[in-house]
Amino acid sequence: DSGVTQTPKHLITATGQRVTLRCSPRSGDLSVYWYQQSLDQGLQFLIQYYNGEERAKGNILERFSAQQFPDLHSELNLSSLELGDSALYFCASSLSLTHQPDTQYFGPGTRLTVL
Amino acid sequence: DAKTTQPNSMESNEEEPVHLPCNHSTISGTDYIHWYRQLPSQGPEYVIHGLTSNVNNRMASLAIAEDRKSSTLILHRATLRDAAVYYCILSPKNSGGSNYKLTFGKGTLLTVNP
Numbered sequence: 001d002s003g004v005t006q007t008p009k010h011l012i013t014a015t016g017q018r019v020t021l022r023c024s025p026r027s028g029d030l031s032v033y034w035y036q037q038s039l040d041q042g043l044q045f046l047i048q049y050y051n052g053e054e055r056a057k058g059n060i061l062e063r064f065s066a067q068q069f070p071d072l073h074s075e076l077n078l079s080s081l082e083l084g085d086s087a088l089y090f091c092a093s094s095l096s097l098t099h100q101p102d103t104q105y106f107g108p109g110t111r112l113t114v115l
Numbered sequence: 116d117a118k119t120t121q122p123n124s125m126e127s128n129e130e131e132p133v134h135l136p137c138n139h140s141t142i143s144g145t146d147y148i149h150w151y152r153q154l155p156s157q158g159p160e161y162v163i164h165g166l167t168s169n170v171n172n173r174m175a176s177l178a179i180a181e182d183r184k185s186s187t188l189i190l191h192r193a194t195l196r197d198a199a200v201y202y203c204i205l206s207p208k209n210s211g212g213s214n215y216k217l218t219f220g221k222g223t224l225l226t227v228n229p
Contacts, residue, residue: 002158002160004158033215033216033217042221043159043219048215048216056215090159092158092159094215101147101149101206101215103161103164104161104217105161106159106160107158108157109157
């Protein structure tokens with residue numbers, strides 16, 4: 001158990017819909033990362049937040065957005081869903097930006113299926 | 116990000132040592148070498164990291180070539196629970212910016228035979 005929790009574990013929805021994935025980082029961790037894992041693209045970094053602020057963006061679509069709240073949990077919002085958005089979405093957390101190197105601890109993931 | 120090259124797959128027998136290679140010929144002097152693994156149906160899991168010297172922890176050992184252009188993850192006695200995809204990842208040492216994302220390649224699928 002990494003200490004990172006993600007809900008829900010599974011999500012099935014239809015094209016065009018909007019969903020929210022939730023992540024609670026390990027106690028004390030200030031950074032949260034979101035990754036997407038699909039069969040054709042592998043594991044890809046989406047976005048990073050540190051202490052409530054966006055710090056880095058990867059291959060995140062404009063239809064996707066995220067935020068980190070004052071209690072440090074994070075949400076990833078996916079809208080206008082397409083079939084190709086079906087994937088595993090992982091959240092990871094790490095201690096801080098100044099702790100080097102910053103080991104990331106991954107949650108169990110949310111499996112999103114878009115029908 | 117500097118690129119790493121790993122074999123697509125490797126096979127081992129239970130209780131035997133496993134040496135998983137990684138080539139990173141374009142590594143910069145300040146890049147850390149990380150290894151993560153992903154067990155079936157789970158999120159990636161940190162294994163070990165190093166900069167210049169060989170490293171040991173309870174999970175594995177990391178042997179880094181003198182020129183740092185390659186490294187080897189060593190599992191001293193493979194168990195069935197070590198069957199996973201192993202990722203070798205480089206990350207830059209930086210002064211507190213935003214370069215902490217992990218860039219995953221395809222990794223090495225390790226099969227452990229009983």
